[in-house]
Every structure is written in structure tokens, then in C-alpha cells.
Amino acid sequence: MAPKQKQKKKSSRGKKSPKPILAASEEMEPVNMESMGHPEIYPLVLTTKTQEIFNCRIDEDVTDEQPYKLINKEDIFEDLRNRAAVSDFHPVKKIVQEYPGNELLLVYDKDFKYGLNFYLIGTEEGKENYLNPPEVPEEQEEYKEHIPEDVYVYKPPVSKPWVSLGSEKEIEEESVMESTKQITYMISQKRSEFGAPVKFSDQNASSVKDAYIECTAYPDKNFTLKQFEKDVGMQVIPQIKDISTQTEWTYPKNATTQYYPREFSEEEKETLNQSKPLVDFLNNASISVEIALQQNEIMNTFIDDWKYLAEEEGTFGDKTDTHLKEYQSFTDLHSPTEKMITCVSWHPTIYGLIAVSVAVRLSFEDRVYFSGKLLLQPSLILFWSFSDPIHPQLMLESPDDIFCFKFCPSDPNIIAGGCINGQIVLWDITAHADRIENIKAGGSRSKKATLKPMFLLEPESNKEAMYIRHCAVSSIESGHKKAITDIHWLSDTFEINRMGSVFENRSGICCQLVTCSADCTICFWDIRPQKLLTPQTTEKKKEESIEIPFDVPSTFLHLDLSWKPLSKIRLSKGETSLDHCPTRISLNEDHLKTLTQSKTVKAEEMNPYHNLESGMANLLKPIDDFCTKFFVGTEDGEVIYTDWKMEKDPETGRLMPKKPVSIHTIHDGTVHTVQRSPFYNDIILTVGGWNVAIWKEGVMTGPLLQSCCAPKMYTSGHWSLTRPGVFYIGREDGNIDIWDLLEKTHEPAQSQNICITMITYIKPWIFSAKQQFIAIADYYGTLHILEIPWTLSHPSTNEMTSVNYYFEREVKHLEYVEQRKNIREQEKKEMELETEKKKTKTYQKSKEQMEAELKMDYESYLELEKTVLINLGLLKVTEKGSYVDVV
Amino acid sequence: MAEVEETLKRIQSHKGVIGTMVVNAEGIPIRTTLDNSTTVQYAGLLHQLTMKARSTVRDIDPQNDLTFLRIRSKKHEIMVAPGTLAFHFLVKSSFCFTR
Numbered sequence: 001m002a003p004k005q006k007q008k009k010k011s012s013r014g015k016k017s018p019k020p021i022l023a024a025s026e027e028m029e030p031v032n033m034e035s036m037g038h039p040e041i042y043p044l045v046l047t048t049k050t051q052e053i054f055n056c057r058i059d060e061d062v063t064d065e066q067p068y069k070l071i072n073k074e075d076i077f078e079d080l081r082n083r084a085a086v087s088d089f090h091p092v093k094k095i096v097q098e099y100p101g102n103e104l105l106l107v108y109d110k111d112f113k114y115g116l117n118f119y120l121i122g123t124e125e126g127k128e129n130y131l132n133p134p135e136v137p138e139e140q141e142e143y144k145e146h147i148p149e150d151v152y153v154y155k156p157p158v159s160k161p162w163v164s165l166g167s168e169k170e171i172e173e174e175s176v177m178e179s180t181k182q183i184t185y186m187i188s189q190k191r192s193e194f195g196a197p198v199k200f201s202d203q204n205a206s207s208v209k210d211a212y213i214e215c216t217a218y219p220d221k222n223f224t225l226k227q228f229e230k231d232v233g234m235q236v237i238p239q240i241k242d243i244s245t246q247t248e249w250t251y252p253k254n255a256t257t258q259y260y261p262r263e264f265s266e267e268e269k270e271t272l273n274q275s276k277p278l279v280d281f282l283n284n285a286s287i288s289v290e291i292a293l294q295q296n297e298i299m300n301t302f303i304d305d306w307k308y309l310a311e312e313e314g315t316f317g318d319k320t321d322t323h324l325k326e327y328q329s330f331t332d333l334h335s336p337t338e339k340m341i342t343c344v345s346w347h348p349t350i351y352g353l354i355a356v357s358v359a360v361r362l363s364f365e366d367r368v369y370f371s372g373k374l375l376l377q378p379s380l381i382l383f384w385s386f387s388d389p390i391h392p393q394l395m396l397e398s399p400d401d402i403f404c405f406k407f408c409p410s411d412p413n414i415i416a417g418g419c420i421n422g423q424i425v426l427w428d429i430t431a432h433a434d435r436i437e438n439i440k441a442g443g444s445r446s447k448k449a450t451l452k453p454m455f456l457l458e459p460e461s462n463k464e465a466m467y468i469r470h471c472a473v474s475s476i477e478s479g480h481k482k483a484i485t486d487i488h489w490l491s492d493t494f495e496i497n498r499m500g501s502v503f504e505n506r507s508g509i510c511c512q513l514v515t516c517s518a519d520c521t522i523c524f525w526d527i528r529p530q531k532l533l534t535p536q537t538t539e540k541k542k543e544e545s546i547e548i549p550f551d552v553p554s555t556f557l558h559l560d561l562s563w564k565p566l567s568k569i570r571l572s573k574g575e576t577s578l579d580h581c582p583t584r585i586s587l588n589e590d591h592l593k594t595l596t597q598s599k600t601v602k603a604e605e606m607n608p609y610h611n612l613e614s615g616m617a618n619l620l621k622p623i624d625d626f627c628t629k630f631f632v633g634t635e636d637g638e639v640i641y642t643d644w645k646m647e648k649d650p651e652t653g654r655l656m657p658k659k660p661v662s663i664h665t666i667h668d669g670t671v672h673t674v675q676r677s678p679f680y681n682d683i684i685l686t687v688g689g690w691n692v693a694i695w696k697e698g699v700m701t702g703p704l705l706q707s708c709c710a711p712k713m714y715t716s717g718h719w720s721l722t723r724p725g726v727f728y729i730g731r732e733d734g735n736i737d738i739w740d741l742l743e744k745t746h747e748p749a750q751s752q753n754i755c756i757t758m759i760t761y762i763k764p765w766i767f768s769a770k771q772q773f774i775a776i777a778d779y780y781g782t783l784h785i786l787e788i789p790w791t792l793s794h795p796s797t798n799e800m801t802s803v804n805y806y807f808e809r810e811v812k813h814l815e816y817v818e819q820r821k822n823i824r825e826q827e828k829k830e831m832e833l834e835t836e837k838k839k840t841k842t843y844q845k846s847k848e849q850m851e852a853e854l855k856m857d858y859e860s861y862l863e864l865e866k867t868v869l870i871n872l873g874l875l876k877v878t879e880k881g882s883y884v885d886v887v
Numbered sequence: 888m889a890e891v892e893e894t895l896k897r898i899q900s901h902k903g904v905i906g907t908m909v910v911n912a913e914g915i916p917i918r919t920t921l922d923n924s925t926t927v928q929y930a931g932l933l934h935q936l937t938m939k940a941r942s943t944v945r946d947i948d949p950q951n952d953l954t955f956l957r958i959r960s961k962k963h964e965i966m967v968a969p970g971t972l973a974f975h976f977l978v979k980s981s982f983c984f985t986r
Contacts, residue, residue, distance in 0.1 A: 261927045262915050272917050279890055282909070285968035286894045288955050292966050293901045301959060 040126030042092050043109065043116035050088045053079060054106070067108040068130065073099060092120055100124055105131070323752055324736070324786040327773060330384040331782045332358065332392065337377065341777035343404045346765040348412045352386035353393070353436055354765075354775055356783050357417065359401035378467065381405060381417065381427075383436060384783065393436050397467050398425045404487050410509040418484025418515055424474040424525060426559065432468060474525070474563040482518035485583045489513055494626065496524060498567045500645035502626040512566070514587065516632065520572070520579035522644070523565035529558040569644055569657040571632065581635040584674040586684055588627045588697070629661060631684050631695070633671030639664050639686050639695065639703075662700045666693045668709070673717040679724040679800060683807060687717035687729060692739070696811060701818050704810035705745060710737075718762040720788075721772070723795045725803040728774065730759030736776065738792065742802055754784055764788065891918075905963070910934060929965075937967050 046054075054071055076096050080087050089096060096104065105121040107130065121127050205212050264272065272278060295301075332339065339358040347353035358380055362370065379401045383394035398419060405417030413430040429436075490496070490512040495505040505511070513525040571580035632640040642660035669689030677683040682697035683704075690710050693703035712731040720726035725741035729748070734755040737748035758779040766772050772788040869875035899907050899920055906921040914934035919926040941953040956967040 261931065262913070263927075264915055264917065269917060272911070273891055278909075278917070281970040282891055282894050285970055286898055289898055289966060289968050290901075292955065292957065293898075293904070296964065297902065301964065302961075 040121050040123040041114055041119050042095060042121075043114040043119045044088060044092060044106075045116045046088045046106075046118045050079070067110065069106045069108075070103040071106050073102055073104060076104065095120070101127070103127075322750060322789055322791050324754075324774060324788060324792075326784065327787045328386060328389055328785045329782055330354075330356070330382075330389055330392075330785070332382060333390065335377075335781075337361075339781040340779045341760055341781055341783060342402065343417075344761045344763045344775050344777045344783065345405065345407055346763060346775065347383075347436075348407055348409070350412075350437055351767055353383060354385075354783070354785070355381055355383050355396075355405070355407075355415075356777060357381045357402040357405050358781060359403065359420065361779070361781075379419075380467075381415070385436070386785075394429065394432060395467050396427050396429070397469050399423065399470070399473060403483055403485060406487055406489055408489055408510050410492050416487055416489065416513055418487045418517070419473075420483040421476075422480035422482055422484060422517060422519070423476060424479065424484065424487065424513065424515060424563070425470045426472040426527070427468060428471045429468060432466070472560040472563065474559070474565075475561055478564045480515065480517035480519055480521065480523065484515050484517040486585050487513060487515045488585065488587060490524075490587070495526075496566070496628075496644070498646075500524075500567060500628060500643075502628060514585065515565075516582040516585050518581050518583075518635070520570060520581050522569045522571065522582060522585065522632070524567045524569075524644070525563065526566045527559060567644075567646065569646075571634075571640065571642070571657075571660070580632070580638065580640060582632045582640075583635050583671055584633040586631045586674040586676050588630060588681070629697075631674050631686075631697075633674040633686055633688060635670045637665055637667035637669055637671055637688050639666055639671060639674070639693070641697075641700070664702060666703060666706060667691060669713060672715065675717070675719055677719050677724065678721055680804065680807070685717060685719055685727055687714050690714060692717065692727075692729060694807075696807060699811055699814060701814050704807055704814065705741075708746065715758050716760060716762045718764060720792065721764050721766050722793050724800045725806070726792060728762050728764065730754075730762050730776065732758040734759060734778065736762070741806060742796075742799065754778070754786070755780070755782065766793075895920075933965065933967060937969055941969060 054069070054075065073096060076089050080089055080093055080096075084090070101124050105127040107119050107121065109117055109119050121130055203211065335358070338361045340361045341356045342359045343357045345355050347355065360367070360374060360377075360379075367374065378395075378397045379399070381396040381398065381402055382392040383396075385393050396415065396417075398417060400419045400421045400423070402417040402425070403420055405415055408414035408416065413428060413433050415427045415429070417425045417427075419425055489510045491505075492508060492510040493505055494502050495512055496502055507528075511527050513527070514522065515525065516522045571582060628645045629641060629643045632642060634640065640660045641662045643658040646657055667686065667688030668691070671686055671688035673685065673687040675685050677685065684695045684697065686693045686695065686703075690713055692705075692707040692714065694705040695703045710731070712733050712735070714729050714737075715732050716730040718728050720728065723740075727739050729737040729739065731737060733753075734757055735751050735753050736759065738750040738752070740749040743749045754776050755778045759776055760779055761777040762774065764772065764774040772793040774786050774788055776784045776786065778784070866875065895907055895909075895918065898904065906919070906925075908916055908921065908926055908929060909918040910916050910930050910933075914930055916926045916930045921929070936958075937953070937956060940956055944951050944953045953969055956969065958965040958967075
């Protein structure tokens with residue numbers, strides 16, 4: 001703490017010159033380590049000279065093991081006297097003087113713990129503590145601390161006296177204090193001079209010394225730095241040129257002109273007409289004109305060559321792309337018994353929805369044996385969607401296994417199916433239509449639904465597939481007696497009556513069905529209520545009606561269990577009792593052109609199937625020129641072309657079906673596919689047994705194409721929907737053969753393996769121009785969906801005409817064969833006549849010779865007989881004659 | 888003369904020909920089988936086009952000359968037979984060949 005200096009007044013002018021005077025004697029107390037908790041420790045700096053004097057040189061006398069040294073007080077004093085202020089012990093001189101003992105402890109502070117390289121312990125106690133550090137009580141303290149850890153006793157904090165841990169030093173260091181001494185000036189003036197007039201005078205600044213303080217500019221090294229690097233951004237732009245000119249601005253104006261063409265007057269025309277130059281010109285010009293016209297007639301000048309150049313893309317080159325790619329497959333995992341798929345049908349309108357009918361995979365005997373068990377399991381039609389391969393979306397229940405079913409073409413919510421017991425089953429899923437339409441949105445939720453227990457879910461939000469009961473079944477007595485093998489909806493343009501005559505269908509919807517079954521009959525059914533029923537029978541029916549559950553729509557209530565076929569056709573083989581057993585039928589798909597374009601638009605716009613009215617067949621006139629013939633494939637492999645129109649038998653007066661137009665036995669096994677080509681109305685594909693046949697309606701001599709026997713049995717077939725010459729055949733080993741008539745006609749163009757078991761049904765479907773699928777059902781109940789590649793789905797140019805041309809050629813070939821047959825027969829007859837003639841000639845010539853020959857033959861025979869008998873021992877050699885008579 | 892009539896009739900009777908027209912060097916129609924407004928329109932437009940075509944051909948090769956000009960559009964084909972004195976226009980319709 002420097003003493004304050006007070007400075008009295010200096011010069012009168014008021015100039016001050018500060019002259020601080022420091023006190024000579026600085027009484028600086030030695031700094032001890034009180035702030036660190038060791039008030040007895042005084043840090044010291046000992047120079048090497050001092051170290052030599054006191055024999056406490058670092059690393060020689062004073063080492064790590066013995067970092068202290070006891071120094072006599074006398075020696076310190078001597079040093080202090082010798083070196084006075086220079087001595088290192090000068091700061092602690094007072095402490096040394098006050099030290100009670102004789103020897104001081106000087107410790108070498110190697111780590112500069114206390115700031116300097118040595119320190120002096122200023123008290124006896126400290127010396128003792130250092131030399132004999134109290135270790136034992138420390139251990140006891142540590143030991144004590146371990147025991148109470150097991151039992152934690154809460155001790156409230158007890159106030160202790162504040163122990164300085166050196167924080168005051170820090171505060172002292174941090175606090176701002178004026179380091180320099182403050183100077184105070186007191187300026188005073190004589191009292192008399194207050195308020196006196198002030199005298200100002202000028203003075204040259206440079207003349208008087210210290211009159212001013214100059215701050216001259218000087219070059220500072222900090223500012224002489226030269227910038228060598230500079231960050232500059234650059235951008236490249238195209239050259240821009242700005243040019244401007246002064247232009248004359250014209251404003252747009254509307255202007256019109258009116259003109260009339262120059263024309264010759266009539267006389268002028270006449271004169272010109274007669275003029276010679278015109279005639280010459282015309283003669284010359286007409287030649288070239290006619291040449292040009294002829295050229296136009298020869299070839300079509302309006303072909304766009306550019307467009308046709310691009311069409312010829314390589315179709316046969318890319319082999320890898322010609323295989324059907326597996327897209328998805330569906331299996332019903334919940335069914336207890338093994339099932340097979342009998343029929344597959346895509347939903348006509350909804351994308352990604354496919355329905356399959358499953359039947360139990362048992363033979364007839366097994367069915368009878370297990371009939372009790374089978375009754376408990378429902379027979380189903382499952383609706384699968386692409387978005388959910390595990391859970392079917394809908395399950396339609398039927399009284400027995402369904403072997404064939406079809407969606408109604410005019411209303412996809414009506415489904416008709418044929419059962420194994422001969423009944424037709426109708427379903428109406430209008431109530432659930434929204435469920436299947438919005439499958440894509442709810443597909444993912446169905447997985448969550450299975451985790452929650454059933455009673456927590458509300459019935460609407462339950463995404464589990466529901467069983468939908470059938471709407472109506474046909475009458476058991478009057479329907480088919482055996483399994484129904486095929487079912488078709490008749491086109492909505494015509495309807496037929498009991499006689500088989502065709503009438504115009506005014507209702508605009510499909511209302512008639514045709515079925516064929518294994519009891520050798522083909523039945524036509526009408527789903528509209530028949531007004532022919534007498535009132536008595538209706539009452540009877542009401543009593544017998546079974547109560548139907550509430551959730552089944554009443555669309556076909558009038559048909560339930562009382563549905564009778566409209567007409568029945570028996571395919572008889574004539575006198576024999578064996579009849580043809582039809583397996584598939586194919587109707588002519590000609591649409592009747594409506595004569596009257598009356599469309600009755602109902603005001604309510606209700607579903608027409610809910611308001612079915614009886615047919616107007618009785619009121620309308622029959623249409624005569626409609627083709628009523630159709631193809632039937634039978635169980636024995638025959639293809640029959642017959643008529644459904646009934647005629648009155650003259651003998652009995654009953655309605656009898658007409659005789660079939662033609663019967664051909666082509667196939668070696670059951671015909672399971674009779675299908676018309678989607679491109680040609682009169683080309684029919686029949687698949688059965690081990691071969692395939694293609695027929696043309698109207699050509700009765702035989703099939704256009706009949707393939708040779710295949711190595712494996714063919715079990716299903718279908719035309720391709722987009723390529724006229726392609727059809728798919730499924731085999732019993734799970735392979736699918738793809739036939740391309742333009743490529744090869746004697747064998748399939750491609751063969752691909754789909755599954756391990758028999759393929760039961762094939763159904764291709766078009767979703768878009770780029771996406772085509774084919775559904776293949778197998779015997780083990782799995783439905784495979786495959787994607788048809790580009791090459792198989794897109795027809796090449798002229799394919800339709802080429803295939804048509806091929807069929808025409810085949811027809812001609814058949815005709816030629818017929819002709820040749822006839823010629824051959826004739827030739828044969830002629831040849832036979834000739835041989836006969838030859839024979840008669842030879843006969844007439846040698847009658848006597850013949851007799852002689854005969855006699856000789858007879859004698860030689862007798863000889864032979866004798867020798868045989870002798871050999872047998874029946875005849876003795878000597879005897880003759882009599883035994884001959886016996887023999 | 889009867890020759891003129893005969894020639895024109897023969898050309899007109901070809902299959903697919905809609906109309907025939909004879910136009911003089913200045914583009915004024917002399918004979919036509921079409922109606923007046925159509926004739927006038929065709930004459931005016933085609934005359935200029937023919938002149939342009941002819942001058943193009945002669946620019947490329949001065950010793951060359953235009954012999955025939957055919958303009959084929961989606962619906963029709965127009966044939967122009969130029970002469971020194973007159974032009975003969977022919978409008979023909981398109982017809983499709985079956986493949």
C-alpha cells in the first residue's frame with residue numbers, strides 16, 4: 001500500500017507537473033499460503049547460488065525422496081547479512097527472525113505447488129507435521145467412513161465454521177483495483193482574481209517548449225502488411241451485346257380489299273377452246289396425266305411409309321421375354337379338406353378381383369363315404385383380390401360343390417353357378433358390392449383385424465371375409481339329375497321360349513341361362529317370374545316356403561326351390577338308351593340387332609334385376625333367321641353340332657329336339673373346352689383327351705386343324721384374348737402349352753411349367769393395354785396369376801388377316817380332301833369292277849379244270865387225314881375204308 | 888373441237904377423279920368441271936405454286952423444266968400438268984387399298 005502523496009499548488013498558470021514520489025521503505029509482508037489452507041508455508045525462490053550455499057541444490061542434495069532440508073537459523077541470518085536485499089531469504093526475514101526453533105524446514109517444491117520452487121515452513125508445528133505426517137488418524141477416518149455406508153442414516157446438515165479454501169485469493173485476484181496510484185490535484189486561485197477581466201494573448205506554439213504535445217504520424221508496422229491474396233467471385237456469362245436503334249414506329253391499321261377474279265367471257269372461252277395451241281397442249285398433257293392416274297391405281301399412294309417402317313419390331317428374337325411371369329398365387333389356407341379349383345372367373349369390372357369355385361378333391365365313392373362330413377363344410381366360391389393374398393374378400397356359400405359359375409354380363413353382382421347335385425344356385429352380392437370395390441383401401445387393415453378379438457370389433461368394421469348365402473336354388477325334382485358341367489348366360493339381346501324360338505329381348509338385361517349336365521340334358525332357364533302358374537300352385541308354394549335369413553336379398557325369392565327350366569333338350573343317340581353326356585357348350589354369340597330401339601328408362605333407375613317382369617315371349621313374333629345351332633362337347637370325346645329348336649314329333653305330338661346336324665368323334669377323352677375365338681365368330685377350339693381341334697362353323701366335314709396326340713393329357717384350354725392365332729392349353733403335369741398358329745401348327749410354340757399338378761382351368765384377362773394376366777387353377781387348389789409378356793399379348797401386324805387366311809386355306813384343304821375322297825371312291829369302284837370282271841373271265845374259262853382241281857384237293861385231304869390218324873394211333877395201317885366213314 | 892371434249896371427258900371418267908380444270912398462262916380458268924368458287928380458288932392458289940415450282944427447277948438447272956407436279960394430301964391428290972400456254976389441274980380423291 002503506497003502512501004498517498006498530496007501535492008500542494010504548483011504554478012500560477014495552472015500547469016501541473018505530476019511528480020509522484022514513492023516511499024522508500026516498502027514494507028511488503030511475506031506472502032504466505034494462507035489462502036490455500038497452509039498458513040505456515042512460505043514459498044521462496046532460491047537461485048542456484050543460494051542453493052550452493054545452503055547445500056540444497058536441486059537433484060543433488062534435494063531429491064524426490066528427500067525433498068526437504070533443515071537449515072539453521074544462523075546460516076540464514078549470515079546469508080541475509082552477506083547479501084542483504086539480494087538474498088533469497090529476504091522476503092521471509094521476519095518469519096525467520098520470529099521462528100522459535102533453531103532449524104527451519106526448507107522443502108523443494110518440484111511441482112510448483114505453491115507457486116515457487118522452494119518453500120519454507122514457518123512454524124514448528126508445520127515442521128513436525130511435514131516430517132511426521134499424521135497418517136494413522138487419516139486411515140482411521142477413512143475406515144470410519146466405510147462402516148456407516150451400510151446403514152444410511154440421514155443426518156441433517158450441521159453448520160460448520162467457514163474454512164477458507166483459497167477462494168479469497170481468487171476474489172482478490174479477480175477484483176478490480178487500481179494498480180496505479182491515484183493523483184489528486186487541487187487547483188486554487190487567489191480570491192481577488194475571481195471575476196477579474198481575463199487577459200488573452202497569442203503565443204507561437206513552436207517557440208515555447210512544452211506548449212503543446214504533438215502526435216506525429218509514424219509508420220506503424222502493423223499497417224504495412226501487403227495483401228497478397230484476395231477472394232474474388234467470378235462468373236462466366238455469354239457475351240452480351242447491347243445495341244439499340246431508333247426505329248420508325250408504324251401502328252397497325254385495318255385495311256381491306258375487295259376483288260373479283262378475272263374471268264373470260266363466254267365468247268372468249270369458245271374461241272380459246274377452238275384454238276390449236278390448246279388442243280396441242282391438251283394432247284401432250286393428257287398423256288402424262290393418264291400415266292399419273294394409272295400409277296395411282298396400281299399402288300396405294302396414301303400409305304405412310306414411315307409409320308409402317310416402325311411396326312416390324314423383332315418378335316421372335318427375344319426369347320427371355322416370352323415366358324409367363326409369376327405375379328401372384330392364391331391358396332385357401334383355412335379349408336380343412338383338400339380342395340381343387342373347378343372354375344375361375346375374373347370380375348368383369350373391378351380390377352384385381354378374381355373368383356374361384358373350389359370343390360372337394362374326392363372320387364365318387366369317397367364322396368358317398370364321407371358325405372356326412374362333407375355336409376358340414378360349406379362349399380364356397382372365393383373372391384380373391386390382388387391386394388390380399390391370404391384372406392379371400394368374399395365367400396359365397398352354396399348347398400354343394402360348384403363345378404361351374406358365371407358372372408351375369410349385364411350385372412356383375414349376380415352370379416349363377418351349377419352344383420354337383422344338379423341345382424343351379426344364384427347369388428346376389430349387390431349389398432356387398434362396395435366392399436369389394438374398395439378393396440385397395442382396406443387391404444392392409446385386414447391384417448390388424450385378425451389380432452383383435454371378435455367381440456370388440458363392430459360388425460361393419462370387421463374385415464374378415466363374410467359368408468354370403470345363396471339367393472335362390474333351382475328345383476331339385478325338375479332340374480338336372482346329375483352334376484351341371486357348364487353354365488352360360490344368354491345374350492341380353494334375345495330370349496327364347498319353350499319351343500326354342502328366338503324372340504327379341506325387350507328388357508335389356510341377361511335373363512336366361514343355359515346349362516348342360518351329366519344327365520345328358522341341356523336346359524334353358526329363365527330367371528324372371530313366370531305368370532303361367534295357376535293361383536292354386538302359388539298358394540301351395542307359399543306354405544312350403546322355407547324361411548330365409550334376413551340378410552339374403554330377395555331378388556330371386558320367386559325362384560327359390562321352385563325354379564323350373566324353360567325347356568329341356570335331351571341329347572339322345574337315337575335308339576340306344578345311351579345318350580351323349582355334354583360337358584361344354586358354346587353358343588353362337590351373334591347379337592340380335594334390335595329392330596326397335598326402344599329403351600325404357602325407368603325413373604327410379606333401380607337395378608333391373610330387382611324388378612323382374614315376366615318375359616314378353618308370348619306377345620312378340622319369333623325371329624326366324626337367327627342361328628339356333630350350337631356346339632356341344634361330350635364326355636366321350638365327341639363334338640356335336642346341334643339345334644336347340646324343338647319340333648313337334650308327328651307321331652306322339654310331343655316336342656322333340658331336332659337331330660344333331662353333325663357328330664364327330666375326334667378326341668380320345670372328355671372334351672373339357674369348347675370355346676369360340678374372340679376374333680372370329682365361327683372358329684371354335686375344342687380340347688379334350690390328348691389332342692386339340694379347331695372347327696369352323698358351317699364346315700361339317702371335319703375340323704380345320706387336329707393336332708396329333710400329345711405326350712401328356714390336355715386338361716384345359718383357352719384362346720388368347722388379344723392374339724388371334726394363340727391359345728393356351730394346360731396339361732395334366734402342370735405345364736402350359738402355348739400354341740401359335742402362325743409359328744407352328746403341329747406342336748406348341750412354347751411350353752412352360754407352372755405347378756406340379758394338373759391344371760384344371762385357364763382364364764386370361766385384359767386389364768390394360770400393357771397389363772394382361774392369365775389365371776391358372778390347379779388340382780391342389782392353388783390359383784396362379786401370371787403376367788403375359790409383351791410378345792404374347794400384342795398381335796403382330798396383319799396377324800388377324802394371316803390367321804384368317806390360314807383358316808380359309810384349311811377349309812379349302814378340307815374341301816379338296818372331300819373331293820379327293822369322292823374321286824378316290826369312284827376310282828376304287830372302278831378298280832373293283834375291273835377286278836371283278838377279271839375274276840369272272842377266269843372263272844368262265846376253266847370250269848372243268850376247277851372240278852378236277854377240287855377232286856385232287858379232296859383226295860390229298862383224305863391222305864392227310866389218314867396219316868394223322870395213324871400217327872395218333874387211332875387207325876391201324878392195314879385197315880382202311882371203314883374208319884373213314886366213322887371219321 | 889370435239890377432241891378437246893373427248894380428252895377431258897376421258898380424263899374425268901377415271902376412277903377417283905373429282906374434277907378437272909384448264910387454266911391459261913395467267914391463271915384464268917378456261918374450262919372446268921367444278922363449281923365457280925372452287926375453280927377460282929384452285930386456279931389462284933395453284934397457279935402461283937406451279938410458277939414457284941417451275942422457277943425452282945429452273946434455278947437449279949436452267950436447262951431443266953417442270954414436267955409434272957403432284958401434291959398429295961391426306962384426303963386428295965392434286966395433279967398439275969404444266970404447259971407453255973396452259974395448265975391442267977386435276978383433283979383426285981384418295982381411296983384405300985385393302986391389305
